[in-house]
Amino acid sequence: MDEDLFSLGGDAPAPRTLSEGNRDHRAPLAVRMRPRSLDEVVGQHAALEPGSPLRRLVATDDDRTAPSSVILWGPPGTGKTTLAYVVAQSGDREFVEVSAVLAGVKEIRDVVDRARTRLRTVGRETVLFVDEVHRFSKSQQDALLPSVENRWVTLVAATTENPYFSVISPLLSRSIVLTLEPLERKDLDTLIDRALTEERGLGGALTLADDAREALLRLGGGDARKILTSLEAAAAAALMKGADEIDAATLAQAVNRAALRYDRAGDQHYDVTSAFIKSMRGSDVDAALHYLARMIEAGEDPRFIARRVVIAASEEVSMADPSALQVAVAAMQAVQMLGMPEGRIPLAQAVVHIATAPKSNASYKALDAAIADVRAGKGQGVPAHLRDAHYSGAKSLGHGEGYRYAHDHPHGVVAQQYAPDDLVGTDYYHPTTHGREEITSRRVEALRRIVRPGDSGPERPTEQPPR
Structure with missing residues (x-):
């Protein structure tokens, strides 16, 4: 929050209007440069298009068409407070700002009472700006409902968190939610x-x-x-x-910060990203965290970082520790829900997990080998007993004839040809002995002996694959 225009607690000073704070040469540069009209606002084209709720809120010629409450949702520094100030300036409205961190139910009611008195006595409307509204408890949000319902105040609330999870339904139903995008x-x-x-x-x-x-x-x-x-x-x-x-x-x-050499569209972007991935692959957890920190501090898109972490979990670790992919995907989802800077915490957890996990690239190498055979024209036919037999006339073509249902056999495994004729006996997947893939390796060997008896001896249907 740029400036506490209405301090709650102790001897609260009278609320100040926008003009008093915005023209103070002692005010911070960010406050002095705050746009004075919607025309000066940069970015947020969708939120400011003609006929949008904000445009209607600023246009005071017909209050019947203006929304009574607006919730601005977006990352820090995208203009939530700025837009609230512009709304307040239109029509010479009183601007009152409260912080959800400091205000309680009593303070909210005091603000509303003053707004009602002001509206009744001098006919001046009040814009109530609630910063970090997601920090309000249910009872605090409930206290806002009568003033929003009766339009005693024009509520403009700001949040960096998804309001559909953090704002109560009755307040949401009385509000217009506007999503603000990061500035270009x-x-x-x-x-x-x-x-x-x-x-x-x-x-x-x-x-x-x-x-x-x-x-x-x-x-x-x-x-x-x-x-x-x-x-x-x-x-x-x-x-x-x-x-x-x-x-x-x-x-x-x-x-007090290094001006990092990092161009998100140039060599540094690719070099640091490459070093980041190779450090996780090489199990150097400290180097991986260093490059993660460099990307975060340079303002790299956290969603890009999260995607690289998910890829590494499967490409570098894979079946050696299958939980690595679960952790990486959870971290990506957490980044999307939390944003930054909090998103750095699950990212760090996922990077540490991947860097310290046993490594295997056997899964994607197996797929690449299979793709190479497909591109070379191998394996064009499908064995008749595996073909679809559900449509009319399929059985007359021999489709499905002789198919053996695996669940009818011991341990759910049965000897049967699955590969095309020209690929019988081809092994694509060569599991390592790293981490949990060692167990997978023993299981693959046992399954191949059962499923493909012609390759390694007679069928042994009673053999149980290791768990």
Whole structure:
């Protein structure tokens, strides 16, 4: 939250309007650069298209068409607070901000009572902005219902978590949920340029070197507020040095963080990703965690990282530890639900699991060998007894004749030709003796002796495959 415009607890100051805070030259750069109208908002094209709930909320000529409550859902720094301020500014509405971390039921009711009094006495509407609404308990959310139902306040709530899981159904049914997307590179460039040149920003006092811009965007990770905060710190450091340009070294010094060389569309992206995968494959857990940290700190898309981890779980570990894939998929799902920075925790767990697990690439090597034979034209026919016998006339063609149902035989395994004629006896899968695949290896050997007796001696239907 950028600024507590309404502090709850103790001697609470009177709520301040948008104009009082936004024009304060002492306010943080991110606050000073906050858009003053929807036309100044960058990105979020879907949420701001003509006729959208936000457009209707700002248009005050017909209150009957405006939604009474809006829930803004998106990652940090995508403009949730900004959009709430713009809504408040339209029509000279009072803006009151509460934090779900600090406010209780009593405080919420006090805010609503003041809003009702203001509306009744002076006819001025109140925009109630609730930051991190997902942190409100059920009773706290229940306390908002009457004010939303009767439009005593215009509720604009913000959350970084899925509101369909974290907001109560009665409040959801009275609200419009708007999903905000991460800002694109061109949007962030626009914000930086405005901050550098406009009078309410840095007023053209400094320029930004290209390498510093790239580092700033990486360190910001798509969070506009974080980018502007880092830019402000770097500008202060540059001015103290008497410089007229912000370079990468000054930026790194100002934010106490290395300006990582990592271009998500260039060589560093591929080099670090390659090293990450090879470190997991090579069982160097510490190196794998290092490259994971570099990607996270450089603002790499966590969904990309999660996909690489899932691939590694199957490609590098596979049947040597089948649970590795389960952990990796769970980590990918957790990243999607949690977002960052919390998503780094399940990612770390999955990377440690894969790096320390026994390794085997036998499964995908087996498939590649089978694909090579298919491409070479082998195995075109299907044995008649395995062909579909359900359609009319199939039996007259001999389809299914002589098929032996495995469940009718000891241990659910029966001697029978399954492979095409020209591939009988071909072994694609060569399990290792690593981890749990050692058990799989013994089982495969036993199954092949039973299923393919012609390859290794007479059928032994009573032999039980190892479990």
